[in-house]
Every structure is written in C-alpha cells, then in structure tokens.
Amino acid sequence: MKGTMETRQIAVIAEHRNGVLTPGTLETLSFARELESLLNLKTNIVIAGKSIEGLTYDIAGMTGMDVIGIEGENLDLYNCESYLAALEKPLEELDPAYICTPHSAMGYDLAPRLAVRLKASCITAVEKIGKKGKSVLFSRSQWNGKIILEKEPVVKRAVLTVLSGSWPEPDGRPEKTGEVTIITIAAETKNSRTIEIREAVRTGFDLAKAEVIVSAGKGLGKEENLPLIYKLSELFPKSAVGASRAACDAGWLDYGHQIGITGKTVSPKLYVACGISGSTQHIAGMKGSQMVVAINTDPAAAIFSVADYCIVEDLATFIPCVIEKYHKLFSSHKESE
Amino acid sequence: MRILVCIKQVPDSEGFITINESNGWIDFEGSYRMNRFDEFALEEALRIGEKMPVDSIDALSVGLPRAESTIRKALEMGASRGIHIITEESSDMSAFETASLIASFAREERYDLILAGVMAEDDMQSQVGPMIAEMLGYPSASSVIYEEIDPERRTLFAEREIEAGKRECLEMKLPVLLTIQSGINRPRYPALSNVLRARNQEITTIPSQSLQKPVKRERMVALRYPEALSKGIVLEGNEGEKAGSLLQILHEKSII
Numbered sequence: 001m002k003g004t005m006e007t008r009q010i011a012v013i014a015e016h017r018n019g020v021l022t023p024g025t026l027e028t029l030s031f032a033r034e035l036e037s038l039l040n041l042k043t044n045i046v047i048a049g050k051s052i053e054g055l056t057y058d059i060a061g062m063t064g065m066d067v068i069g070i071e072g073e074n075l076d077l078y079n080c081e082s083y084l085a086a087l088e089k090p091l092e093e094l095d096p097a098y099i100c101t102p103h104s105a106m107g108y109d110l111a112p113r114l115a116v117r118l119k120a121s122c123i124t125a126v127e128k129i130g131k132k133g134k135s136v137l138f139s140r141s142q143w144n145g146k147i148i149l150e151k152e153p154v155v156k157r158a159v160l161t162v163l164s165g166s167w168p169e170p171d172g173r174p175e176k177t178g179e180v181t182i183i184t185i186a187a188e189t190k191n192s193r194t195i196e197i198r199e200a201v202r203t204g205f206d207l208a209k210a211e212v213i214v215s216a217g218k219g220l221g222k223e224e225n226l227p228l229i230y231k232l233s234e235l236f237p238k239s240a241v242g243a244s245r246a247a248c249d250a251g252w253l254d255y256g257h258q259i260g261i262t263g264k265t266v267s268p269k270l271y272v273a274c275g276i277s278g279s280t281q282h283i284a285g286m287k288g289s290q291m292v293v294a295i296n297t298d299p300a301a302a303i304f305s306v307a308d309y310c311i312v313e314d315l316a317t318f319i320p321c322v323i324e325k326y327h328k329l330f331s332s333h334k335e336s337e
Numbered sequence: 338m339r340i341l342v343c344i345k346q347v348p349d350s351e352g353f354i355t356i357n358e359s360n361g362w363i364d365f366e367g368s369y370r371m372n373r374f375d376e377f378a379l380e381e382a383l384r385i386g387e388k389m390p391v392d393s394i395d396a397l398s399v400g401l402p403r404a405e406s407t408i409r410k411a412l413e414m415g416a417s418r419g420i421h422i423i424t425e426e427s428s429d430m431s432a433f434e435t436a437s438l439i440a441s442f443a444r445e446e447r448y449d450l451i452l453a454g455v456m457a458e459d460d461m462q463s464q465v466g467p468m469i470a471e472m473l474g475y476p477s478a479s480s481v482i483y484e485e486i487d488p489e490r491r492t493l494f495a496e497r498e499i500e501a502g503k504r505e506c507l508e509m510k511l512p513v514l515l516t517i518q519s520g521i522n523r524p525r526y527p528a529l530s531n532v533l534r535a536r537n538q539e540i541t542t543i544p545s546q547s548l549q550k551p552v553k554r555e556r557m558v559a560l561r562y563p564e565a566l567s568k569g570i571v572l573e574g575n576e577g578e579k580a581g582s583l584l585q586i587l588h589e590k591s592i593i
Contacts, residue, residue: 018539121433135558197506310571
C-alpha cells in the first residue's frame with residue numbers, strides 16, 4: 001500500500017450494504033478506470049467495515065485492483081466520524097491524487113469533510129471527465145441541469161463524488177486478482193454513533209415493478225391538477241405515479257413516490273415526465289428508462305436532454321387533450337379488453 | 338442554546354440563465370430568493386426554539402449586497418439576528434471559501450447547533466455544511482429528516498435520509514451541525530408582527546475581507562450548455578396534433 005513516487009494513485013472508497021458493494025460503488029470503479037487510463041494512474045479500493053475480510057478478497061478478485069480493508073468495531077455501519085478517523089491515516093500513506101466515492105448519502109456526507117481534513121479540493125456529483133492540454137477537468141451540472149461547469153483541482157489532491165447513472169458498472173472478470181491489505185484499527189468514536197438503519201415504510205404501490213411511470217414535477221402548478229397525472233397513468237396497464245422531490249415538497253404527493261438520488265431508482269419501459277425540469281438529482285433516478293416522454297412548458301428544460309420524445313406544452317391542457325384523443329381513437333379497444 | 342442557520346440567496350428557478358461569454362460566468366434574468374432547503378433548516382430552528390429555551394437563532398448569509406433581502410426574509414420568519422458576510426466577487430465562489438468564511442465567524446460565537454440546507458438549489462454541491470463542521474470540529478449529519486435534542490444530556494438524535502427511503506439513525510453530542518433535507522417540516526409564512534419587526538431591524542454586516550482569507554482549491558475552467566444525451570424527437574404541430582402523434586407513437590411501440 002506504499003504510494004510510490006513515480007505513480008500517483010487513485011483511491012476509491014467503497015460503499016457496501018449487507019456484504020455487497022452498492023451499484024454506485026461499481027459505477028465509481030468505472031469512473032476510476034477512465035481516470036486511470038487518462039493519466040496512467042493506479043486504482044486502490046479502500047473499504048471500511050466491522051468484519052470485511054471475506055468481502056475484501058472478493059473485491060480484489062472481482063476487480064483485479066488492490067484493496068485495503070480497514071476493520072474496526074465501530075465501523076459496522078457508516079458513521080461520518082468513525083469513517084474519517086479510520087480513513088485518514090491509510091489515505092495519507094497512500095497519498096492518492098484522486099479520492100473517489102459515489103455521490104450517495106454516504107458520499108456527500110463524507111467527501112466534504114474528508115477534503116478539508118486532507119487539504120484536498122472537493123468536486124461533487126461529477127458526471128464526465130475531460131482533458132484540456134495537461135489539465136483534467138471534471139464536469140458537473142448546475143441550475144437544474146441547464147449549464148455544465150468544468151472544474152479543475154488546483155491542489156495536489158482532490159476528493160470527487162461520482163453521480164449515479166453517469167458510468168456503467170464494469171463487466172468481465174480480470175485475469176489476475178488484486179493484492180489485499182487488512183488493517184485493524186481501534187478508533188474510538190466520541191461524538192457520533194450510528195445506531196441503526198431503519199427500513200423504508202412500505203407503500204401500497206410498487207414503482208420498481210411498474211412498466212409505465214407517469215411522474216409529476218413542480219410544473220404541475222397546483223394540487224388540483226394531480227388527478228390529471230393519475231388519469232394519464234390509468235391509460236397504461238401496470239402503471240404507477242412518480243414524482244420529483246419538488247412535487248413531494250409541495251405536499252402534492254408523499255415521499256414514497258419520489259424518484260431520484262434520495263428517492264427510488266426506476267427503469268420502466270416508459271417514463272412520462274410531466275412538468276419536471278430535470279435536475280441531475282431526478283435524472284439520476286430515471287435515466288435507465290427504456291423510453292422517456294417529457295412534457296414541459298420550458299423548451300430549455302434539462303429533462304428534454306434525456307427524453308426520446310419532447311413535448312413543449314402545458315400539462316394542464318395537454319394531458320386532457322391526450323386523454324380525449326385516446327378515447328376517440330382507442331375506445332373500441334378498451335371496451336373489448 | 339445558541340443556534341446558527343446558514344442561508345443562501347439563489348436565483349429563482351423560474352428565471353432565465355444564460356452563459357455570459359465575455360466574463361466567463363452567467364447572466365440571470367429573474368428574481369432571487371432564499372434557497373428552499375435553507376427554509377426548511379430555518380423552520381426547524383424556529384421549532385426547536387418553540388420546544389426549549391433558546392438564547393438566539395442567528396441567520397447568516399455569505400453573498401453579494403443583494404443577499405440582504407434574503408436575510409430580511411429570515412428575520413420575518415422569526416430569526417432573532419441577521420448576519421451578512423458581504424462578498425464582492427460575482428462569479429463562482431467555491432464551497433471551501435464560503436465554509437471558511439462562515440467557520441471563521443462561527444468559531445468565536447460557540448454555537449450549540451448549526452443548521453444548513455442539505456444543498457443549494459442552484460449549484461447542488463452539498464459541501465458547505467459538512468465543511469464548516471470539519472473546520473470547527475463538530476460532529477455532523479447531512480440530509481437530516483428528523484431530529485430531537487435532549488438538552489439535559491446535551492445530545493442530538495437524528496435520522497438521515499439515505500437511499501430508497503431508508504433512514505440512518507444516529508446520536509451525536511452537542512455542538513452539532515446538521516444539513517436539513519426538504520420535507521422535514523412545513524416552513525411557515527412570516528407573521529405580520531415579525532414582518533414589522535424585521536423591517537427596521539439592524540443586520541450585522543461583516544466584509545469578507547476582514548475574515549480569514551481562504552484560497553480556492555479548484556478553478557472553474559469552462560461553462561457550457563449540456564449536449565443532448567439522446568437525439569430526442571420534438572413533436573410538432575398544435576396541441577391536438579402533438580397529442581395525436583404521441584398516441585400514435587405509443588401505439589406503434591405496443592405500449593397502448
């Protein structure tokens with residue numbers, strides 16, 4: 001685990017649940033691979049947990065990358081304070097130029113503090129790597145995805161979080177297995193302790209199983225327009241109603257409907273985004289949909305950049321129009337069903 | 338109990354943002370308002386103040402002179418003191434710089450609790466809050482959807498929203514910094530009495546130059562518009578024709 005003078009390193013901090021790496025971590029490994037090939041660097045995976053030796057060897061075999069496993073009694077569940085204490089020294093020794101984590105609830109909790117502690121630059125929700133001369137640039141979206149910023153770290157270290165859905169999960173198994181180092185630490189956590197993970201409250205509908213999802217955003221305008229969303233979804237069998245965070249915050253739909261980084265990730269056959277601007281937070285949760293239809297009054301809305309069919313209209317008048325036409329065109333089909 | 342709430346003034350999402358090629362930053366046509374996530378943070382602080390004795394709920398913003406209107410909004414909602422760290426720079430200020438300025442102010446004030454929104458709506462970095470905590474050595478939790486303080490034991494129980502609606506429950510010792518997720522409460526409308534009080538209330542102003550000068554750790558190289566990820570087809574015609582085309586497409590794909 002020595003950081004040689006010639007080759008700077010990349011460190012990926014792995015996130016795991018129930019003995020399995022999270023999908024975001026796998027995507028972050030693909031991100032690291034791209035960075036590796038661009039700069040001729042070497043990636044090390046750093047993973048912290050209570051008893052993770054088995055997992056550590058699995059990962060080394062699966063990825064071919066060197067893995068540093070940090071074991072400690074207080075590392076059973078993620079906790080910012082105990083993770084920082086556990087990671088600080090091994091990372092200082094490894095001295096990576098880039099430290100990467102998924103832009104998950106763990107990643108954005110940990111990355112900014114880690115950056116301050118390690119005197120590093122911090123760029124969150126990275127969605128693309130670019131190169132301009134000798135500079136490596138990291139792209140991220142701002143202002144509801146309307147503009148993309150390219151940033152370059154100007155200190156010798158950077159902590160990066162990788163936006164989900166921006167890189168594929170790696171496929172194939174490497175020929176050689178990576179080296180494993182296990183460190184045991186006795187870090188004492190004084191000021192913060194994670195007690196438990198509470199499971200989600202179950203809702204009566206299942207967004208994950210729906211073949212068609214009709215989602216409402218802030219463009220719904222008012223709660224009185226919500227029946228339009230339900231009526232549109234009823235045109236499709238096996239459908240469900242989703243929502244952007246803004247629609248949930250407005251109190252129109254409860255948080256069980258929310259799609260995005262903090263909500264659910266879905267990949268239906270058809271996703272109909274109604275009045276959704278398309279923040280990166282939301283897009284990350286529905287990018288995997290097979291077909292996307294977007295209805296929005298703003299032709300510059302970011303949702304149109306991921307849509308297969310773009311409709312610049314006000315949903316309040318457009319949806320009734322679709323429903324009326326549907327009944328004219330297909331009412332005979334419907335009756336025969 | 339002394340509470341600090343960090344608030345940011347952001348461009349309203351209804352406005353128009355374009356890239357300004359000459360100054361390498363953006364032009365914005367529209368109004369400015371308080372970051373929605375910070376409204377939830379401020380509301381949470383006010384609710385704590387209703388449940389237990391609180392000495393002060395300070396609302397602080399780092400920003401251009403125009404940010405004053407957002408600080409005044411915080412006073413109208415019920416904050417006891419407004420603090421404005423005035424910056425001159427109009428382009429991208431890094432989270433590290435903002436956090437350094439706030440930490441340099443807050444260090445002297447010895448707050449028991451610091452609250453901020455989980456992110457700013459405009460840049461969505463989720464960095465400033467945890468960075469302040471690290472600079473001050475406070476424990477922190479981000480994306481908090483429930484909190485409860487035990488003033489006797491000086492502990493804070495928090496639930497963080499993690500993936501797929503799950504919650505991570507943790508206990509921390511005060512002083513603590515939390516970044517607040519939307520939906521934790523319903524932010525109030527200002528009461529008339531507070532609006533009147535806020536109108537003439539003095540706001541403490543601090544020129545950013547008088548605080549510890551942070552150095553940027555990353556630089557912005559370029560701004561660009563996103564390229565279309567998929568070559569989406571824009572449906573043409575009037576509303577009825579577009580509705581017809583959509584149904585036709587869905588029918589051809591055997592979805593309807």
